[in-house]
Amino acid sequence: MRLTDDEKAMLDGAEGPAVAAAMDLLVRYGEALDCEQLCDIRNVAGTMTQPSPAKAKLVAEGGWDKAFSVINLDSDDDLEIPDMRVPTCQLQQGFGSDSAGIAPYSKQFIDLQDDAESFYGRKGVNILATCTPYQVGNLPVRGEHVAWMESSAVVYANSVLGARTNCEGTASTGAASLTGKIPCWGNHLPENRYGNHLIDVRVPVRDFLDWGMLGYFAGDLVQEERPVVTGDIAIPELADLKHFGAAAASSGGVELYHIPGITPEAPTVEAAFGPRPVPEAVTYGPRERRRMYETLNSQGHSTEVDFILLGCPHASIEQVCRAAKALEGRRLNSSTQLWIMVPRALKAIADRSGYTEIIERAGGRLLADSCPAMSRSAPEGTKVFATDSAKQAHYLPAILGIEAWFGTLEDCIEAAVTGRWAGDLR
Amino acid sequence: MTLVLRGRTVVPGVVEGEALVSHETISGWGGIDPAKGTIIERRHELYGVCFTGKILVFPGAKGSSGWSGFFQTTRLLGTAPLGMIYTVTTTKAALGAVVTRVPTVTDLDQDPVEVIKTGDWVRIDADGGVVEVKERS
Known part of the structure; x- marks a missing residue:
């Protein structure tokens, strides 16, 4: 050197x-x-x-x-x-x-x-x-x-x-x-920041669940390389990109992606590939979407859910607000626990905005600083957990030796209230 | 028959031992148990297999940035592999090898994951960037 x-x-x-x-x-x-x-x-x-x-x-x-x-x-x-x-x-x-x-x-x-x-x-x-x-x-x-x-x-x-x-x-x-x-x-x-794979999205990617599955697909496809994603996608919010990237860095080792027109280094598809020709696209369609959903749910067997985990990566304040709205006036099943992981600074905002109170009244918890994977900690006796995070569905079964279900925030809240997993790809 | 591969030094040193070959990339955090020196990713081809004292041959590192820290811990706890040979250089794999402090080579003239088999006897001369492979008889 x-x-x-x-x-x-x-x-x-x-x-x-x-x-x-x-x-x-x-x-x-x-x-x-x-x-x-x-x-x-x-x-x-x-x-x-x-x-x-x-x-x-x-x-x-x-x-x-x-x-x-x-x-x-x-x-x-x-x-x-x-x-x-x-x-x-x-x-x-x-x-x-x-x-x-x-x-x-x-x-x-x-x-x-x-x-x-x-x-x-x-x-x-x-x-x-x-x-x-x-x-x-x-x-x-x-x-x-x-x-x-x-x-x-x-x-x-x-x-x-x-x-x-x-x-x-x-x-x-x-x-x-x-x-x-x-x-x-x-x-x-x-010169290492240009894309080298093109993914053409042929199924509507509109919400958090779909961004996670698309990320999981992208990571599995490109491993450590750089995907460029175009097609039928809505303008994502922060939490969608947080989920997409975390998923792509779990199934693969993606450190950099481009979404032309949305991410800063890719005003166009051509710009995303720089001096190199645009490669032939790999399709992400209904079949690939279904396959990702099944892969992420392949570590779930029992539908009796003990534990719901939201907020991986740590939840945005909007995600906390949405969870609070979904829990308002409801009560968790006596044998199911719900944790939502947030940055401590956002927990202060959630406390102040009344979200924490709604979540706690329903029996859930807002926890800061960590997560079950980092602390190797889940509620006592957990055998089956459910999450809206592709990353946690990927890692937690190995780290804690438990079964995993993956679905939407609504599926997860429903499971928290009923104690049963009834998620499905809609 | 001895096969000779040539590449470059990642971590210097000379070591020889039995190869453990993974055809799939390896996760550190959430992928290995540093206390036992085993692969714990459930869907991994080497699920439950111990790499301690083996020459770990793998295509590369995936997943969390905890990769290097987890492999450093295998050194601190005495469960580290004896040496490493990998195909694709990433910061995770390179830093992981550095802090595991075992002889390591990469950029070989043939893909090590394809030509080395689990159980082969492997000598890494990481100073010279040379790998000698003796097939298990």
Whole structure:
């Protein structure tokens, strides 16, 4: 790799051992990518506070400095961690103390995370505690180089905002937060941002469910590549694109897509492919839609549903409002629980707008900071869950060993009230 | 018969062992259990299979950005693979190999997932970017 003078100085220890370790990781990582240089970034979204058994052990041994050194810098040394060099936020993490008694989660982890928040807060980490930093004020501008992790946030930042980031990890974001640098590879380079698959939508994609299934189809089709989506689609809202991207990053590894006329780097289909010819389109029609629905429901067998999960990625305030309207005046089945995951900042708005009260009166819960997948936590005894999120239907059966149903918000609320899954593709 | 593949270094080092080949991409977060070193994605061809101490041969990484963190945890918990060989470079796979700190190569002159079989004896010289494959007799 070719390093600039300031990067060489950092590597040689001019800014202390932690920054040197960060630069060492970036060089090892850059070489693994066969990348020639680093680029400057000033916006990091990473993870430091999320508890894990390995982290608890490191903190017990050498405090948060040690945990950051080993996990976030991939160093074997116990380094004193300086302030974050560039604006850095904490993504989703574990459940906090206000979820105690609702989500089964260890008190030790809640305390560990409280401790982490005060340590990292002092170092300049913004504790946004959400997988959707773009919903709560972290909105990079178009063309800005950033270093984000969380696959659903990465695909949103690249595709919807037009910012430039690869799908970073815990160690690369840790190193970026202390250096303001990241390998200038992949999505940071303009020539890698053009689409290379065309999907022609021949079935109306109008609502949240359909955007999720289309995303799941796109990810499965293109894997790590870049789909361009055209055809019978309505102008999506934020939550639709949040769901589409999260689904495409679950069935595949999509980090960047274009929707001509809607996303910023694709004014037209031709522009989405840049200097390359527009490839032959792959059709997404009624048959493909049906296949996605069946795939996403292939891990459901029993129709007796114990648990409903909404808000993956973390719900928008409109999604919370819609759930509240659907629950108004109704009451959850005694054997079914309903959790809606939101960013804490939006929970404050939901509380203030009265949505939380409606949801709680019906027996549901609005939970912040985390989700069942991150905290490996679902209501005690859950065997079957239902969700409106393709991402959770994809992951949660493996993470918690439970069955999954996937459907609309209305299907999910109906199941919460009756205790039975009656969803169908309409 | 020994097959020789040539590619480039991802993580330097030399190691040899038995191959575990996945034809499907692998998820880290939600795809492996780092405490046991097993694949836990239910619909995966290697569901329930342990990669600890094996040369993990796979087309690439998919899914969550927790990929590297989960593979780093396999190193911390002693369940890591012995080495890695992958076909498609992504940030997840590259950073994952770096923090797992096992000899790793990619960009081979033949697709490793096609020519290496589970159970083959594989030697990775990641310093020189060379992979030697001895078929299981």
